[in-house]
Amino acid sequence: MALGARLEIRQGQGLVITPQLQQAIKLLQLSNxxxxxxxxxxxxxxxxxxxxERDSEPEREEPIHEAETYAADQVSDHAAAADMDVSHDQASPGERATGDVEGAANAGGAIDWSRAGKGGGFEDTDDFEGRLTREKTLAEHLHDQLAVASLPAAKGAIAAVLIDGVDDGGYLRCDLAETAxxxxxxxxxxxxxxxVLQGFEPTGVFARDVRECLMLQLKELDRCDPAMVAMLDNLDLLARRDMAGLRxxxxxxDDDLRDMIAEIRALTPRPGAAFGGEPSQPVSPDVFVxxxxxxxxxxxxxxxxxxxxLVDQRYHARVSGGARxxxxxxxxxDCMASANWLVKSLDQRAKTILKVASExxxxxxxxxAYGVEHLRPLNLKTVADAIGMHESTVSRVTSNKYIATPRGMFELKFFFTSSIASTSGGEAHSAESVRHKIKQLIDSEQTQAQVHSDDRIVEILKDTGIDIARRTVAKYREAMRIPSSVERRRMLKELA
Incomplete structure (x- = not known):
């Protein structure tokens, strides 16, 4: 087999992710x-x-429309599209980078955010080493548990707000009545x-005072007897070492008292202290409603x-003329190109945030208007399709961005809730309403013959227009702490 060198000319289409485009996508996901x-x-x-430093807004070729108005019951999508549209050049189907970016900047420098793909390269490597070595915070640990708790949308929203009210020690510092x-x-x-949240790990988290924190830990150890409850009700005596009063x-x-005190000392008064912490930083809203x-x-x-x-044009003219x-x-x-690109990227970032938040x-x-019970099923794709952007662009925009509303300040991701599809192709059902139907079906069981298996519940729900899988029914049933059909039949037999 002969080996030899030769020259070949090949033509193909591709997209090179320039440093400027990398910068633009990175800016989109940064917090303020x-x-x-x-x-x-x-x-x-x-x-x-x-x-x-001027008081007025600088003049722009494409000024940011800083306000959009939406009706609570009916909205004109045309107005939003007209005011918030971003001009860009459409890339041809062949000019795409697989799995990273589906569009680029046009010759004029405008950025096509609507085609930004999910990425996975440069922006994820900025703090790679830091994320490997950083300890998980208590809030992250609690949100991880919330993600698998399978709470309905409304309760999940309440839980997210309560998690935000937990301090570094694991204590809940927000008032329940005010939160409601x-x-x-x-x-x-x-x-x-x-x-439900007080059942999360570490045990004792979400307590409102030391007594409740210790009580939660003793309940898990099955040591919350009347004598121990009496000691927790009189922790001031223990602090004063009034043994006679405690007895x-x-x-x-005396022997039982010493054992009880030893058990109390073995508990953790600050359950959240075992987790890594981050410096407290004030959160400023990116959007007002x-x-x-x-x-x-x-x-x-x-x-x-x-x-x-601003780009200092005068200084640029002076130094460019003196460059030898x-x-x-x-x-x-390079400095001029970088400055122009940054100003345009910041302008485009602001427009994109407003467009996503408005939707x-x-x-x-x-x-x-009415509260947490009226949260609608919502996902990234719904928002992305409505405003003509890529799902990953919406994901970037909603990360670390906060919106101030009459009901408080929330991260934009707070408003994304799960849904259950309809068999008729109509409007989706919220997970909470489906849970309620499952509970109603099980509560209506009066005899062993009326007990519904998970498969039977799936059939009944599909007859009412709810497309749901058996494993989802089982997950919801277990989250509501409802026994299986076999256990329910056994319980009804014992009661008969």
Whole structure:
């Protein structure tokens, strides 16, 4: 077999992800605090950039429309599309990078956010080593457990708010009545969710005081007898080392008292202290939502969190004219291109955040008007299709972005809830309503013959237009702590 060298010409289409496009996509997923730090670094590196200190907004070729209004019951999609549309050049089908970016910037420098794919390369490597070594925080640990708790949408939303109210020690620092009023639900619903959350690990988390924290740990150890309850009710005596008083209120002798005190000391008064912590940083909303007249919602950007930069054209003219060597000319040209690109990227980022937030408000107007029970099923694809963007772009926008509403401040991801498809192809059913139907079916069982298996429940629900799998029925039933059909038949037999 002969070996030899030869020249070949091949033609093909492809997309090169330029450093500028990488920067643009990275900016989209930064929080306002991270963006501020990034911009400060660029101001130090690039002499042609300067902060806009003027009171008025700088003139732009495509000004940001900082407010959109949406009706609570009926919205015109045409207005949103007309005001918030972003011009871009459509890439041909062949000009795509597999699994990363499905579009690029056009010749004029505008960024096509609607085609930004899910990525998985450059932006994920920025803090790769830090994420490997960083300990998981208590909040992250609790959210991980919430994700597998299979709570319905409304209760899951309440749980997310309560998790935000847990301090580093694991104690719940928010008032339940105030939380119920803010979310537009009953106090009983919040207390029911809290009861579920107090079963999370580490044991004792979500306690409101030391007594409740120790009580939760003793209940798990099956050591919460009347004598121990009496000691927890009189922790002040234990703090004063009033052994005589403790013996009297607990009704035990010296040996039992010593054992009880040893058990108390073996407990953890700060269950959250075992988890890694992060420096406390104030959260500023990226978007404001205000209620207007006639059931309208006014959506606007928080301009205080938007960096305002200018390209110093005068300084550029001076230094470019004085550049003598090719290296100096290249440096000045690179600085100018980088400055222009950053200003356009920041402008585009603001437009994209407002566009996504406005659609979320349109979809979840029921929550804003009536409370957490009216959260609608919503996913990334629904929002992406409505505004003509890629799902991963919506995912980036909703990460670490917060919206201030009359019901409090929430991360944009808070408004995405699960749904159950309809067999008729109509509007999807919320997971919470499906759970309620399952519970009603099981509560109606009076005899062994009336007990429904999970398969039978699937058939009944499909007859009512709910397309659900048997494993989903089993998951919901177990989450509601309802025994299997075999166990329910046994219980009914014993009662007969």
């Amino acid at each position: 605090l991270e963006l501020e730090a990034y911009v400060e670094g660029e101001l130090e590196r690039n002499p042609l950039l300067q902060r806009d 009023d803010r979310l537009g639900c009953g106090l009983a619903a919040v207390e029911e969710v809290l009861d 009297r209120v607990c009704g035990v002798d 205000r209620e207007g007249a006639g059931g309208l919602w006014h959506v606007e950007l928080n301009t205080d969190t938007l960096p305002r930069l 060597t090719d290296q100096e000319k290249t440096f000045v040209a 979320i408000v349109r979809q979840q107007d029921g929550f804003l």
